[in-house]
Amino acid sequence: MRVNLRKFNEEGLSEYILFLDNIRILKSDEDPPFHLLSDPQYSEELILSDGREIRINTDQEFETQIDFGDYLLSLFRTEEDRSKVLDDEKGGSWLALAFFKSICKRRKDKTWRVKELARYRLDLEGRQKLYRHLVCGVLATYSIHRERSRLFLYGPLHKHARTLDVVGSAEELMLNPRLVKVLDLLYWDEKKNKPKARTTSNTRPLDEGVLYRFIGPGSFIKQFEQTYDFWTMSSEEILDLLPAEFDKWLEK
Amino acid sequence: MPSEKKYTESQFANLWGRSQGILKEEVKLEIVPDTEPKQVKLLFKSSRKTDPIPPNAEVRLYLRHHLRLIDAKIGEKSIVFKNGGYESETFSLARFGKRWNKTRWQIKVTTNEDPGRVWAWTESQSILKGDSIITHDGEGILFIRKGKLPKEIAWKLDFPPEGPTIIIDVDVSKLEELLKKKSLVSALLVPEWISSILDEMIKLHLDGELLNAAENTWQSKWLNWFGIKYPKNQHKFVEDMDLDDVIEIMNWSLEIKTSLKKTIEQQSIIELVLKDEVNY
Secondary structure, eight states, rough: OOOEOOEEEEHHHHHHHHHHHHTTOOOOOOOOOOGGTTOOTTEEEETTTTTOOEETTTTOOSSSSSHHHHHHHHHHHHHHHHHHSSSSSSHHHHHHTTTHHHHHHHHTSSOOOOGGOOOOGGOOSSSGGGGSSEEEEEHHHHHGGGGHHHHHOSSSSOOOOHHHHHHHHHHHHTTTTHHHHHHHHHHEEETEEOOTTTTOOOOOOTTOOOOHHHHSTTTTTHHHHHOOOOGGGGEEEEEEOOOGGGHHHHHH | OHHHHHHHHHHHHHHHTTOOOOSSTTTTEETTOOOSOEEEEEEEEOOOOTTSTTTTEEEEEEEEETEEEEEEEEHHHHHSSOTTTTEOOOOOOGGGGGGGGGGEEEEEOSSSSSSSSSEEEEEOSSSSOOOOEEEEEEEEEEEEEEOOOOOOOOOEOOOOOOOOOOEEEOOOOGGHHHSSSOOOOHHHHHHHHHHHHHHHHHHHHHOOOOOOOSSSSHHHHHHHHHHHOOOOOOOHHHHHHHOOHHHHHHHHHHHHHHHHHHHHHHHHHHHHTTTTSOOO
């Protein structure tokens, strides 16, 4: 199905939320309400800054979230345009419905393997976990870090990586390309093309050098962020500052 | 071995030895009236804390929200922190869209000669930070401020990183005064807020923001205020939790709520109200 880029109106958003409730709570096996995407009763035009007409193929498949992020960035090229979906629940949730078949999988009995609501509905009033939204989170992350976002966006579209969950909530880290480069050097497995084994291990006491020792209670970031300004440091300078417990992760 | 909290604090203390520390009264942020998109400016004044900072140190402003950032150089320390004060240029919040009011800001004073060195900083805080109405160890843990709320909503609780904040609708702003003192209104509403705050803490914990009394988060400050140890559950997504994990969390919540009944002293306040010793 091909549709022009639009955004929900109030009624469309309510209908989409009703669909999410049906498949989450009632375990309904109904199909996504794709008619909301183009029906003027439920949605309205979303005009980009350069006036481009965007056609979206709801059946388009992407191997990884990186590929998806690259595609989304080709649609929303400017910060102003990205703001039209990242800062607008009606725009972000419309996009989630457009790609719903990719971001939510079905069981054999056709019911949906639906996860936390924040992955499908852009909730800007609550705790604003933008990074958990399986479309807007990908767009926001990829637009900051491009290929370097592989540590967070290596998986298929319906998976929310644990690495992204740990780092996404720490905005001061997530926004800093130099820190993300350090994370990539520490935790990315070039051979297996995914994060190194045990990167997000959280068994207590924590293993030396795991991601939770980098960010989290009592971590490297928490100890150094007050008296070191990571924005004015190079990745190499940050690496030099790391305690010895991280050395073996660089060697892996 | 010292407790996790003491261990972390000692590490912080060692690191702070190389800096002048946190700036409070020295830096104020103001929203420029009648601007659309909203603009902010900063007011600086020197103090004994800023005097030892080298004159060529750089004063930097970080504004961030919703995975977007403004990183601006305000100027050299000798210009910014000088006798008589200094007013910065204005900065537009257009980049943060319609929810600009959620933007957080921080000032860091850095130096090129020692890469990454921070001479002084302000805490990272919301642009619209409220007045504290409950403090613990000298720090605010519950804040209050006025704001425009939807029709028929007199107040709501918001949870910015510095701590739970009660937003009072501007049309019923007198409510703020009643809430700041012992009154029937506060005696009835405070338990409701604290219950909501507990719910939020549990929700965040279940959602992966592990409660940890040693951490510098609003949840940890409330934990320390409660004086109740955090649960031993490991960080798990809700979908990974089993029944035992949930029961442990619920028992922990019950323990806190039981403890709070004594802390809140609601009964005593109501008794005073009934005896006409405090106002409604």
